[in-house]
Amino acid sequence: MTSIYASSTNASSSTSGANLLRISGMASGIDTDAVVKSMVSNYQSKIDKANQAKQTLQWQQESYRGIISSIKGLQDYFDPLSSKYMLSGNSFNTNGVTNPNSSIATGASNSAAMPGTYTVNVQKLAEQAKVEGTSQDSMVKVTTLSNWTGGQTLKFNLDADGAGTGVAKDVDITGLTGSTPAELVASINSKIAVSDLNGKMSASYVSDSTGNYIKFMKSDSTANITLKNSGIGGTTVSEVSSADDLVINSGISSASKLSDLGITGSFSLSYDAATNTSPKIIDTTSVSTIKDLMDKVNSATGGEVTMSIDDTTGKISFQSKDYGSTSTIKIGEVDGATHTIMSKLGLAGAVPVVVGTVTTNTITIAGKDALVDITAPGQTTPTTTTQNSNKFTINGVAYSLVSKGSASITVTSNSDTVVSNMKKFIEDYNSIVSTINTKLTEKKDKNYAPLTDAQRTSMSADQITTWETKAKVGILRKDDNLTNLMTQLRGTLYSPVYSSYNSADATTGKVSLKFGTYGTGAIGIDTSTDYSDGGKLVITDEKKLKDAIENNMGDFKKMFIGASSTDLDTTKPYVGSAKYNEDGIFSRMDNIMRDYVASPGLGKDGTYSLSGYMNIFVNKQYDFGTSGTSGKNTLSDQVYNKTLSISKFQTQLNDASTRYYAKFTALEKAMNKLNTQQSSLSSMLGTSS
Structure with missing residues (x-):
């Protein structure tokens, strides 16, 4: 009897998701894997189609993001932080300015300025409120150089031990010569070098806005030196004889201690009219330096008032940050002090001021306004204006005043810059139009769908790239x-x-x-x-x-x-x-x-999802549920929905495969049992296959 057992040369076994032993064709001769694969092909087809649909959606997102990124580039023209910004009047400014008298006044213009020549006559410059003291150094003003030369005498009194206990003596410096300040100073120093004052003092020449001076500086701290205010027989320098005795000091600078000026108390500072009733209190000590005091003033006023010292002249000053008559500085001594601080700072003109029960020795000074005559194009009579700053804008022209005098400012009109800017915008706008129009009109080739996994395995990387490039064409055709x-x-x-x-x-x-x-x-x-x-x-x-x-x-x-x-x-x-x-x-x-x-500026890579209709449609996912029905149909929701479908179809395929393999396994077992029975029967009958 012929056996019904048939062997399979490609018999194999595999394990399903349920760890079911799969016996493939050993008894039946059936290619179980191929048959099962064919039987579940409808599920695989669903998976492939869902994957292709998901890929198309992802390509649409990619294409959208590229377009959004391009639009964000065009938005630079509407972004105030961009150099391309065109929503301000300045971007349409056609005016150029010529300033031939820049040492007196200059101008800049915007599009509101009338072209033509503007005549500017600066009568007064705006000034900051400034309190400037007299020199704290040992200086004598030089009004006329000849008053010092021609045999004139300087009379000094020297107490050499510096304690006031030694024998004071007069030292005369005679026979001064020189036709220039430098020569006069050299003459004085040469006379000092051969006198008892040698090594104890020196002279230098100082010039500032208030005049020219001879500055005497003590170099021996133990010596007490005084320049006397009278000479003998009219030979004393006349500009000295009209002054009080001058004590020679070692010079005052920012590093000098306040005790060098004789200051140990406090004073108050008020830097504008609004704070006159609440002055800033500046505390000082004898060990504080002038620099310490400067820092305290600058800090207490928040930079509204600056205290400074000229190390060359020894002059202390207070100056407001703002210009004009509305800027005021008020400096006063705290009530109860000896009312000598102002004079020790070299500040003259203080008067007693009573606020409530408090009396202060006070100096008040205001800034000054600029006074300018401006004749605009087409005008024959100038317009006089008062300004609280040296920088101001009138009718589109921004004026900057430098010094007194007359200046001309010419405004010219040139449209080339605006035309150039318009051309740049048009070029970038047209690029967007071209990109979007291409996406809207390109036709899709139905022969090129997204590749399945099975198709990819049989293609090279270059073939895949070429295929997908064609498959992406037309995915946004007629997009709403x-x-x-x-x-x-x-x-x-x-x-x-x-x-x-x-x-x-x-x-x-x-x-x-x-x-x-x-x-x-x-x-x-x-x-x-x-x-x-x-x-x-x-x-x-x-x-x-x-x-x-x-x-x-x-x-x-x-x-x-x-x-x-x-x-x-x-x-x-x-x-x-x-x-x-x-x-x-x-x-x-x-x-x-x-x-x-x-x-503008948000999400330049096209992935922003918090605002903007297209951003939200492309990037925002609302649906995170298991059913895929709670979203708003954005592309991200659709991608998520396809992901759920693929997972569902994969589960169905796995379940079906498991069922079919179970049935074929049962068939194999039955065939094996039948073959065993057949073999036993043949043996009993003495037959063989």
Whole structure:
């Protein structure tokens, strides 16, 4: 008897997800794996289709993000932080300025300035409030050099031990010569060098805004030296004889201690009229330096008042930060002090001031306003203006005053810069139009779908890249979001711009300029007549564009960067609203792009998801549930939904495979049992296969 057992040369076994032992074709001769694979092919087909759909969605996200990133680049023109920013008046400034008298006054201009020559006569400069003391050094003013030469005498009194206990003696410096200050100082020092004053003092020449001086400086700290105020027989320098005796010191600088000036108390400081009733209290000690006091003053007033010392002249001063008559410094001694601090600082003119029960010895001084005569182009009579600063702007011209005198400032108009900026914008805008128009119109080749895993295994990397490049074509064809965006952007160009919009009478209130090539007010910018360009912008008449810029800048700015003061009804669309109609073209584009891709600067890589309709549609996932039904159908939700479907189909495939393998395993066991019985029967009958 012939046996019904048939062996399989490719018998194999495998384990299912349930660890079921799979016996493949050992008894039946059936290629179980191939049969099961065929039986579950409908599930695999569902998985492949879901994976392909998911891949298409991910490619759409990728393509969208590229477009969003490009739009974000165009938004740089509407970003105040960008160098391309065009929503300010300065971006439309056609004016240049010539300043031939920059040592007296200079000017800068914006687009509001009238071209022409401005004559500026600076009568007075604005000044800071400043309290300046007299020198704390040992100085004598030189009014006339000849008063010091020609045999004149300087009489000094010297107490050599510095304790006041030694024998004081007079030292005369006679026979002074010199035709220049430097020669006079050299003469004095040469006479000192051969006298009892040698090594104990020296002289130098100092000049500042208040005059010329001979400065005497003690170099021996143990010596007491006094310049006497009278000579013998009229031979004493006349400019000395009119002064009190002058004690020679070692010079005052920021490093000097306050005790060197004889100051041990406190004083108050008030730096403007608003704080006169609440003066700042500055505490001092004898060991504090002038630099310490300067730092305290500067800190206490928050920089509104600066204290300084000229180390050359030994003059202490207080100066306000602000200019003009409204800037005031008030310096006073705290009540109860000896009222000598002001004089020790070299500050003269203090008067007693009583505030409540407090009396202060006070100096008050205000700044000064600038007084300027300005004759603008077309004027024959100057306009006199008072300003509290040396920098101010009038009618678009920013003036900077430097010194007294007359100056001319010439403002010229040149439209080339604005035209150049418009060309750059048009180039970048057209790039966006080209990109989006290509995506909207390219046709998909149905022969190129996303590859399945099985297809990828049989292809090289280059073949996969070539295939997928073709498969990505047309995935955004006729996309609603991109179509609506382009429709709205084109609409910004041809909807009239109004200075004031009245929906009941839309024929009035329009600015005098319009988009286009022909007709009254046309600015020479239009859309391409080539339909395939998809609405690209072209400059059709550069002369008209320049004329509009140079001769009608006011309406040109309104047309492009005008910003409506009308509030938007948030329950209604922006496009078509009163605000939309009163906004300029660039302002409209800015608002529309914000609606689609969020504010300028946010999410330049295209992955931002918190605002902007297109950003949210592409990137935001709302659905995180297990059913895939709680989202808002964004692309991220759709990708998530496909991921759930793939997981579900994979589970179904695994379950079906397990069932089928179980049945074939049972069949194999039955066949083995039957074959065993057959073999036993054959043995009993004495037959063999």
